[in-house]
Amino acid sequence: MDTEWRPSACVLCASNCGIEIKLDGRRFERIRGDKAHPSSQGYACEKPLRLDHYQNGVDRLTHPLRRRPDGTFERVDWDTAIAEIAARFSAVRDAHGGESIFYYGGGGQGNHLGGSYSGAFMRALGARYRSNALAQEKTGLFWVSDRMLGNMATGDFEHCEVALFVGKNPWQSHGLPRARPTLREIARDPARCMIVIDPRRTETAELADIHLRVRPGADAWLLAAMAAVLVQEDLIAHEWLAAHAVGLEEVREALRPVPVAAYCETAGVPEELVRTAARRVAAASSVAVFEDLGVQMTLHSTLNSYLDNLLWLLTGNFGRPGTNNPPILFAPFVTFSHHGPKRDRVSPVAGARIISGLVPSNVVAEEILTDHPRRYRAMLVETANPAHSVADSKRMRAAMEALDLLVVIDIAMTETARLADYVLPAPSQFEKWEATFFNLEAPANHFHLRRPVLDPPEGADLLPEPEIHARLCEAVGALPADRVRPLREAAERGRAAFAEAFMAAMADPRLARVAPALLYRTLGPTLPGGAAAAASLWAQAVRVAMAHPDAVRRAGIDGEGVELGDRLFDAILDSPSGLVFTVDEPSDGWDRLGTPDKKIHLALPDLLEELAGLGAGPDEHPEYPFVLSAGERRAFTANTIFRDPSWRRRDVDGMLRISPKDAAELGLSGGSRARVTTRRGSVEATVEITDTLQAGHISLPNGLGLSYPGEAGEVTTGAPPNELTASEDRDPYAGTPWHKHVPARVEALPA
Ligand SMILES: Nc1nc2c(c(=O)[nH]1)N[C@H]1C(S)=C(S)[C@@H](COP(=O)(O)OP(=O)(O)OC[C@H]3O[C@@H](n4cnc5c(=O)[nH]c(N)nc54)[C@H](O)[C@@H]3O)O[C@H]1N2
Ligand SMILES: Nc1nc2c(c(=O)[nH]1)N[C@H]1C(S)=C(S)[C@@H](COP(=O)(O)OP(=O)(O)OC[C@H]3O[C@@H](n4cnc5c(=O)[nH]c(N)nc54)[C@H](O)[C@@H]3O)O[C@H]1N2
Ligand code: SF4
Ligand SMILES: [Mo]
Numbered sequence: 001m002d003t004e005w006r007p008s009a010c011v012l013c014a015s016n017c018g019i020e021i022k023l024d025g026r027r028f029e030r031i032r033g034d035k036a037h038p039s040s041q042g043y044a045c046e047k048p049l050r051l052d053h054y055q056n057g058v059d060r061l062t063h064p065l066r067r068r069p070d071g072t073f074e075r076v077d078w079d080t081a082i083a084e085i086a087a088r089f090s091a092v093r094d095a096h097g098g099e100s101i102f103y104y105g106g107g108g109q110g111n112h113l114g115g116s117y118s119g120a121f122m123r124a125l126g127a128r129y130r131s132n133a134l135a136q137e138k139t140g141l142f143w144v145s146d147r148m149l150g151n152m153a154t155g156d157f158e159h160c161e162v163a164l165f166v167g168k169n170p171w172q173s174h175g176l177p178r179a180r181p182t183l184r185e186i187a188r189d190p191a192r193c194m195i196v197i198d199p200r201r202t203e204t205a206e207l208a209d210i211h212l213r214v215r216p217g218a219d220a221w222l223l224a225a226m227a228a229v230l231v232q233e234d235l236i237a238h239e240w241l242a243a244h245a246v247g248l249e250e251v252r253e254a255l256r257p258v259p260v261a262a263y264c265e266t267a268g269v270p271e272e273l274v275r276t277a278a279r280r281v282a283a284a285s286s287v288a289v290f291e292d293l294g295v296q297m298t299l300h301s302t303l304n305s306y307l308d309n310l311l312w313l314l315t316g317n318f319g320r321p322g323t324n325n326p327p328i329l330f331a332p333f334v335t336f337s338h339h340g341p342k343r344d345r346v347s348p349v350a351g352a353r354i355i356s357g358l359v360p361s362n363v364v365a366e367e368i369l370t371d372h373p374r375r376y377r378a379m380l381v382e383t384a385n386p387a388h389s390v391a392d393s394k395r396m397r398a399a400m401e402a403l404d405l406l407v408v409i410d411i412a413m414t415e416t417a418r419l420a421d422y423v424l425p426a427p428s429q430f431e432k433w434e435a436t437f438f439n440l441e442a443p444a445n446h447f448h449l450r451r452p453v454l455d456p457p458e459g460a461d462l463l464p465e466p467e468i469h470a471r472l473c474e475a476v477g478a479l480p481a482d483r484v485r486p487l488r489e490a491a492e493r494g495r496a497a498f499a500e501a502f503m504a505a506m507a508d509p510r511l512a513r514v515a516p517a518l519l520y521r522t523l524g525p526t527l528p529g530g531a532a533a534a535a536s537l538w539a540q541a542v543r544v545a546m547a548h549p550d551a552v553r554r555a556g557i558d559g560e561g562v563e564l565g566d567r568l569f570d571a572i573l574d575s576p577s578g579l580v581f582t583v584d585e586p587s588d589g590w591d592r593l594g595t596p597d598k599k600i601h602l603a604l605p606d607l608l609e610e611l612a613g614l615g616a617g618p619d620e621h622p623e624y625p626f627v628l629s630a631g632e633r634r635a636f637t638a639n640t641i642f643r644d645p646s647w648r649r650r651d652v653d654g655m656l657r658i659s660p661k662d663a664a665e666l667g668l669s670g671g672s673r674a675r676v677t678t679r680r681g682s683v684e685a686t687v688e689i690t691d692t693l694q695a696g697h698i699s700l701p702n703g704l705g706l707s708y709p710g711e712a713g714e715v716t717t718g719a720p721p722n723e724l725t726a727s728e729d730r731d732p733y734a735g736t737p738w739h740k741h742v743p744a745r746v747e748a749l750p751a
Helices: 078-096 115-125 139-149 179-188 203-207 219-232 238-244 248-255 260-267 271-283 301-314 361-368 393-402 465-475 481-493 495-505 515-522 532-547 549-554 561-573 605-612 660-666
Strands: 005-009 018-024 027-033 065-067 073-075 101-105 129-131 162-166 193-197 210-212 287-291 378-382 405-410 422-425 444-447 579-583 626-632 656-658 673-677 682-689 697-701 706-710 713-717 742-748
Touching: 065 078, 078 101, 078 115, 078 378, 078 405, 078 422, 078 465, 101 115, 101 361, 115 378, 115 465, 115 515, 115 532, 129 361, 139 301, 162 271, 162 301, 179 193, 179 203, 193 203, 193 219, 193 271, 210 271, 219 248, 219 260, 219 271, 219 301, 248 605, 260 271, 271 301, 287 301, 301 605, 361 393, 465 515, 465 532, 481 495, 481 515, 495 515, 495 561, 515 532, 532 549, 532 561, 549 561, 549 579, 561 579, 656 660, 656 673, 660 682, 660 742
Parallel strands: 101 129, 101 378, 162 193, 162 287, 193 210, 378 405, 405 422, 626 697, 656 682
Antiparallel strands: 005 018, 018 027, 065 073, 065 422, 444 579, 626 742, 656 697, 673 682, 673 742, 706 713
16 A cells, blocks of 8 residues: 555535545545645545545546437547537537637636636637536625625634624535634634524534524525614614725615514514624624525525625624635636626626626526527536536526537536537546635635646546647637747746746737636646646736735745746645745735725615515415425535445435424324425435424435446436426526525325
């Protein structure tokens, strides 16, 4: 056995904890947290111990595949695949315009390096529209934060006095550094306080000082009541707001008439507890907030995000340690443009609002299944499984089948890959250079460029994503050899010569649009240890150094201008466990407000109007008496990153959770089978009776219902949640789905 511990990172959630891996041949023999990782510092939960099921899954792709007319796949070589794909995308562009080519994905939980190259090929084709999973969870919050702050903010849970989790269960889903020790520290300290808003008594709620056990879907009423308590009891940070915010009067006017007692009743939470929570937030020296899918995927989700932001802004919890601060993103995976010229874009068919460059996932099928002249005709999917993960799988499958061309880049034979005309196989995240762009920490932020841990399997014919995109660019003539050569030569002469030549080349828009691929082909080959895939990071390092030179120097990197960026880039190449790349001064967050007047804009008229019009409560559906949360994070879920069901030690087929009262009424016992039916479809599941759920609320986990080769052929384990969801069930502003609020009924099945 190999005795070497190889540094890498866990790829199962956005925390991307540093890990070390010991190999036995190609098998992951042992895995432990990497103490040298600047963010996780040796912490890891139990899930990465099972990463071998990702790395060595039996449905890994080994060769490029092309669909035959009869629907089966045949192997083709890369030259054929690239040439045919380039020709077919070009034909779609010639016939219908580049705008008819759609891109979905670009990064899962831990792999964003490959996606940083995809824009080159898409821009070369003239494609303009894209989407990914962020457009079914975070875009409502992004839109609100963009308008209020011109940026986003992340909570500092290490230093906060009060931690507020809204529809977020970090004990299971993580998302903050060293989640479990951090939660335990807050729970243990009598001077600190944890407030959880969740209909379920989650593992996090068990640790909380205050659990506001909201009725599913009634967060808007609860959050409105909390914000109203701040205004009506005059608990707001007057001086701070006078110095830093505009629009306070409109907000106070909207919150003054809110009937707190009635709204608490609608929300199903005792009024006194709501007041206690609001007063605790107001009294704290610092409050950090994390809102997640529980409010982002339910009714009024964009309004929820707005009210949630108001809670911490009205109490002055921004721009200090322990509060909420805008992180310096190393490679921005989200852009904020509301206060700039690129605002107010909409999708071509449905006219849906494009937020942070993303078309809502829920409208993609609608934008294809139509005879509208501007419909999407071709699609490139990379590191995503939309046929499974987007609402309304049936409709999504029909849409993908209706395309003239579907190309999928993945490592495994997914539900989406099965529908493709071409499937392009990439090495796993442990077989290539990779990085996460989910660097969301402040005041100190980190970046981790991961090295390959092992080679791709012998005999497999795989290409990393940057190489695929560069070849596709070349095949459509977007990387002319006579323009590449001089830059390549400059790179050989050294970084200073390269920087100068590259900046000059960027004046040519045809080269600028393929900049990542150009970097890969020119700077890439000169990087040490085969790190060509890191080339796009050079441009990001230079950008960060130019925009935030003091923060970079505080992280211990010296220099000025481009040279500072160069040194940062070299430090990244030289830090196999990651490094801190920026350190803020406490007040730096204010400089990063993207509003033109550098003030916080409190009043959003359209959302204040929605607030004023909140009805008597979430609608009831007599035929569907339950609210189903379709996609709960549990100990044994990890999106669709693990396809092999045997990675689950417990909850193997993802049980249907239901309250004791409902189970008794329906004649269900633990371990029995039940059918869940919604307006869109029906699935069967094994029952788990638990008093952590309130009556009327049921839940199924996310990521289940994948098919995987078993001894006797393909086996599908558990219920695919999006067989139950409908694409029109979405937020009116952001188009984000109501996965946490699917009207459903349940029946017992015979044993
Ligand atoms: N174990 C595990 N961890 C993961 C993932 C995974 O698949 N498995 N996926 C990762 C990803 S992609 C993401 S986006 C995050 C998501 O992380 P979370 O958002 O924390 O995950 P969920 O369990 O989907 O939803 C959070 C909570 O919302 C609650 N909820 C349901 N309905 C409502 C409601 O009406 N109001 C309120 N306030 N709460 C409600 C649920 O009870 C649940 O506890 O997790 C990441 N981490
Ligand atoms: N009903 C319901 N639906 C949901 C949710 C829910 O709670 N309920 N949650 C939503 C959320 S928050 C999210 S984030 C999405 C997640 O859904 P998706 O965005 O579709 O992504 P994943 O399920 O994470 O799948 C990642 C894909 O990347 C592939 N992959 C892994 N490594 C590599 C690599 O190195 N290169 C390439 N090219 N591919 C690779 C995997 O094989 C897998 O196919 O699901 C959403 N869908
Ligand atoms: S917290 Fe997330 S990234 Fe860290 S080890 Fe667990 S699943 Fe992996
Ligand atoms: Mo997600």
